[in-house]
Amino acid sequence: MIRQRVKNIIDACVEQGISEGIWSEAVAGKYTIEVPKREGQGDFSTNMALVLAGIHKGNPRQIATQLVSLLEKETEYIEHLEIAGPGFVNIFLKPMVWQHALFSVFEQRGKFGLSSVGTNRKVMVEFVSANPTGPLSVGHGRQAILGDAIARLLTATGHDVFREYYFNDAGRQMRVLGESTRARYLELLGLPSQFPEDGYQGDYIQDVAREMITEHGDALKDHADVAPFTVKAKELIFKNISGTLGRMGIIFDNYYNEHTLYEKGLVDAVVADLRSKDLVYEKEGATWFKTTAFGQEQDRVIIKSTGEPTYRLPDIAYHREKFRRNFDWLINVFGSDHIATVPDVLAGVRALGYDDSKVTVVLHQFVTLLRDGKQVKMSTRKATFITVDELLDEVGVDVARFFFMMRKADSQLEFDLDLATKESQENPVYYVQYAHARICSILRQAEDKGVQKRPIIEIDTTLLVAPEELQLLKSMNSFPAMIEEAALGLAPHRVIFFLMELAGQFHSYYNKHKVITENIALSQSRLCLIEALQIVFHNGLHIVGLTAPQEM
RNA sequence: GCACCAGUAGCUCAGCUGGAUAGAGCAACGGACUACGAAUCCGUAGGUCGGGGGUUCGAAUCCCUCCUGGUGCACCA
Numbered sequence: 363m364i365r366q367r368v369k370n371i372i373d374a375c376v377e378q379g380i381s382e383g384i385w386s387e388a389v390a391g392k393y394t395i396e397v398p399k400r401e402g403q404g405d406f407s408t409n410m411a412l413v414l415a416g417i418h419k420g421n422p423r424q425i426a427t428q429l430v431s432l433l434e435k436e437t438e439y440i441e442h443l444e445i446a447g448p449g450f451v452n453i454f455l456k457p458m459v460w461q462h463a464l465f466s467v468f469e470q471r472g473k474f475g476l477s478s479v480g481t482n483r484k485v486m487v488e489f490v491s492a493n494p495t496g497p498l499s500v501g502h503g504r505q506a507i508l509g510d511a512i513a514r515l516l517t518a519t520g521h522d523v524f525r526e527y528y529f530n531d532a533g534r535q536m537r538v539l540g541e542s543t544r545a546r547y548l549e550l551l552g553l554p555s556q557f558p559e560d561g562y563q564g565d566y567i568q569d570v571a572r573e574m575i576t577e578h579g580d581a582l583k584d585h586a587d588v589a590p591f592t593v594k595a596k597e598l599i600f601k602n603i604s605g606t607l608g609r610m611g612i613i614f615d616n617y618y619n620e621h622t623l624y625e626k627g628l629v630d631a632v633v634a635d636l637r638s639k640d641l642v643y644e645k646e647g648a649t650w651f652k653t654t655a656f657g658q659e660q661d662r663v664i665i666k667s668t669g670e671p672t673y674r675l676p677d678i679a680y681h682r683e684k685f686r687r688n689f690d691w692l693i694n695v696f697g698s699d700h701i702a703t704v705p706d707v708l709a710g711v712r713a714l715g716y717d718d719s720k721v722t723v724v725l726h727q728f729v730t731l732l733r734d735g736k737q738v739k740m741s742t743r744k745a746t747f748i749t750v751d752e753l754l755d756e757v758g759v760d761v762a763r764f765f766f767m768m769r770k771a772d773s774q775l776e777f778d779l780d781l782a783t784k785e786s787q788e789n790p791v792y793y794v795q796y797a798h799a800r801i802c803s804i805l806r807q808a809e810d811k812g813v814q815k816r817p818i819i820e821i822d823t824t825l826l827v828a829p830e831e832l833q834l835l836k837s838m839n840s841f842p843a844m845i846e847e848a849a850l851g852l853a854p855h856r857v858i859f860f861l862m863e864l865a866g867q868f869h870s871y872y873n874k875h876k877v878i879t880e881n882i883a884l885s886q887s888r889l890c891l892i893e894a895l896q897i898v899f900h901n902g903l904h905i906v907g908l909t910a911p912q913e914m
Numbered sequence: 915g916c917a918c919c920a921g922u923a924g925c926u927c928a929g930c931u932g933g934a935u936a937g938a939g940c941a942a943c944g945g946a947c948u949a950c951g952a953a954u955c956c957g958u959a960g961g962u963c964g965g966g967g968g969u970u971c972g973a974a975u976c977c978c979u980c981c982u983g984g985u986g987c988a989c990c991a
Contacts, residue, residue, distance in 0.1 A: 400934075409933065409972095416971060447934040448971065493991065535991065560990090648989050659916075659987085666989035673991045698985050701918055727919065727984075732926095769927070772919060774984065776926065781940080789953080790939070796953050807950045840930095847930065859928060863938080873946085873955040885950095914953070 363466070364459060364839055367439065368406050369395050375432040376410060384428055389414045397840075404444065404452030405460075405836070411449040422449025460835040461823035467838060467894040468818045475845045475901045480521030486684060487513045489695035490607070490614075491528040494599045495539050496564050498606050499740070500729045501697055503750040504775060507766035508726055509695040510612045511854035511906045518905045519849040524689070525614045528680060531596060532620045533670065538562070540592030544582075546571035547591065551580050566602070570595045606750050610759055611907060618683075620676055628679045629671060632714070633664065641713050656709035677703060678710030685716045692721045693852065695771075701725055724852050726771040732778045757782040760908055764791040767854045767906060790862055795911050797865035798899040801892045802912040804877050813878055813885050815893075825887040830871040834891065837864050838898050845905060857906050861899065868895055 372395060379385045393410035411429055415422035426445040433443055433451070439459050444452040467474050489509025492502050510525070517523045542562045548555035550571050561567075574582065574594055582590060607614070623629050633649065636642045641652045647667030651674070654661050664675040684692050696704070704725075708718045731738040731748060740747040753762055761782050768790070769775045781789060808815070826835065841860070848856040877888040903910040 394933085396930080396933080398934075399929090399937085403934075407934085412933080412971065419971090422971070450934065495991095530991070533991075646989085650989095663989045668989075670989085672989065677991090698919070700986085700991080702986050702988095703991085705917090725919075725985095735925095773927075774920070778926075778940095781926090784953095792953050793939090796951085800951060800954080804950050811950085844930085851931090855928085856930080859938085866938085869954055870956085872950085873952095876950065878950050913951090 363842070364455070364463070365395065365397075365406065365843070368453060368455070371433070371436050371439070372408055372410065372429075375429060375436075378432060379428065385414055385425070386418060388417050392417075398450075398452065403446060403450075405455045407446075407450045407452045409450060411445075411451060415449065425449065426451050457827055457832060458824065460832055460839065461826055463835050463839040464821075464823055464890060464894050465818060467897055468890075471897060472901065474897055475842050475905065476518050476520070477842060477846050477849075478520040479846055479850070480516060480519045482522070483520075483690045484522045484524070484688065485516055485691040485693060486524045486526055486687075486689045487516070487693045487695065488526045488528055488684075489513075490603075490612075491530065492603065493530045493535055494596045494603065495535055495562055496599060497566060497602050498750040499747040500731060500750060500753055500777065503610075503753060503762065504726055504729050504766045505695055505697060506607060506610060506612055506750070507763050507907075508724070508771060508854065510610070511763075511767055511857075512693065512695065512724070512849075512852050514905055514907055515845065515849035515852075515854060515857070519846055521691075521849075524616070525612075527614045527617045529600075529617045529619045532624060532676070533673070536592050536596065537588065539595050540588035542567050543570050543574070543591040543595045544588055547574055548583060550575060551583060553580075553583055566599065567595070570598050573598060602751075606754075609751070609754055610763070618680065620680070623676050623679045623683070628683065629676055632675060632679045632682065632710070636710075636713055639713060651706075651710070651713075653706060653709050656705075656712060658705055658709065662706055674703060674706045674710070677707050678714075681707050681711050681721070682714055682716065685711065685720075690720065693724060694721065695724045695726065698725045698727050722852065724771050727774040729766075729775045729777055732776055733780065735780070738779075760795070761789070761791050763907055764794075764858065767858050770853060770855045791908075792914065793869075794861045794865045794899070794903070795909070796914060797868045798896060798903065798910045799912060799914045800872065801868070801896040801899070804892060805889065805896070808878050808885070808889055811878060813882065813889065815889060816886055818890060821887050821890045822883055823887060823890070825884050826891055828871075828875060830867070830874060831888075831891060834864075834867055834871060834895065837867060838894060841898050841902065845902075854906050857902060861902050864895075864898065864902075868892075 376385070376389060380387045380390065389410060393408055393413040395406055395408045398404055398407045411422045411426035414420065414425050423445060426449045429451055430443045430445060433440060433453070439455050441454045441456045443454070446452050487509055490498075490502060490506050492498060498506065513523050513525050538558055538561055541558045545555045545557040545561065546568050550568065574591070633642060636651060641655060642664070643650055643652070648663045649665035650661045651664045652661050662674060663672055665671050681692070704723050708721060711721070712718045731740070738748065756779065765777055765782055766775070826832070844856060844860050848854060875888070877892060878885050900910040
């Protein structure tokens, strides 16, 4: 907000310069205004002179001097100006500008930081979408948290968000799941059995088999159809998955079942439509989709010679349905192992006449667990992976959420269990939460000591002049823009970094300045400051699904 | 072989999409509580931003190339 105001001032001065014929209008819109990294370089700075000099081979410092003489007339916000380095114009604002930021925090309270950029934009976030063949592993955990945090951020910025889980309950994998279950069932009954070569080896399959024995005894031992086994396994595993998601506070608006695509004839429809556009052909008994027409190296099979579709076909049908359901933005959160499917699906929707630029795929890299400084080996085949449930048992929901959000999706994530289980010191989760709890504690303390809390209008905010206080005010002021950038950039890790930074600033401030002192007016101003901080911590933590404890 | 991602302090990672003297947390070392909560703070030390070219006023950031690691490149999902 303040940034925008400063930008307006600069824009006006540049306009004036252009109309007076000092500068060419080629600069308009080319320069930026930013927050300098280093102290002493002002609250904001602009590279306008450098940009203009670049266009006309002029002298940047001379242009900067002209700009400064125009800006100098703006005395309401600007305290003073400096020309620095190669030709940056550094702008120092009056402290009052920042002190005023407190007002909007208190005006908006729980809504401070929320925005409306996404108003009237209907967006679907598809995430997790794990096959119901086993419990969620830590990789799914990252995806679940990432997807949920993205959804929360988008909600916070006014989007109409719909969370969906694509439930893959058709095809070969389900059959193998049923066969695995039957084999365990027979095994537990002491009967001869043959475990499928690529079967699911996890203990949870035996749990399903045990459940079936309780329900049916040995009545199914000669049953030719695997269906009852598949159905039961799917049911129990799904219950397990949704239970895990529930523990993490993740609620989907819809589970989209793959089999409904077949029931409604939507899969066949895709083939027919592609065929009518001459994008499908038969070869070696299989049906191929001409993905080479969309820049790929080779065509892809969509129906195997056995008559079974490959995974891409229902995927394309599913995405077409998403378009038909009128979303403005389709976000898919996938593990990086699904990278190969992305171009196929995009080619599919494009072939069907939809705008694939509405689809954004967030690919996240893998998670490695670290215990005692060593990597924990995991194998899905042998079912030696660590499940999300086990992780939650060990570190708790807040810590798991926080750690999964700490890295940008593009980076591999190293989850250090030793650090995560530490209840103190270096655990960054508590570092942030402690800042919030500490503020709550000071506010309680003030109440006990009888220091009156006063409404913001009666507070003398000009008493907040310590460098640390101004820094805190600036950080708070940048909170809404940060949320917006994190949301639109689908980057929850930015919120985490912001909160850690703010917590650091607060802890330093706390150690340097006393909030409650003999000086009543100053104490009240500082109480206001930290109450505003409390609001920011609370909102920031909640926006990404973390709790803000009052005490720890 | 091809595609995508990553390579930044001893370790784990940021770096606001091209800005000024590259940052933080751990780890190391030295300090600060008869208390607004020490789950905290202050200080010291630590760098050829993987290598090499290029683009320009200016590059960790953009382009090319090479090296290393991860993930894919099925008539598995």
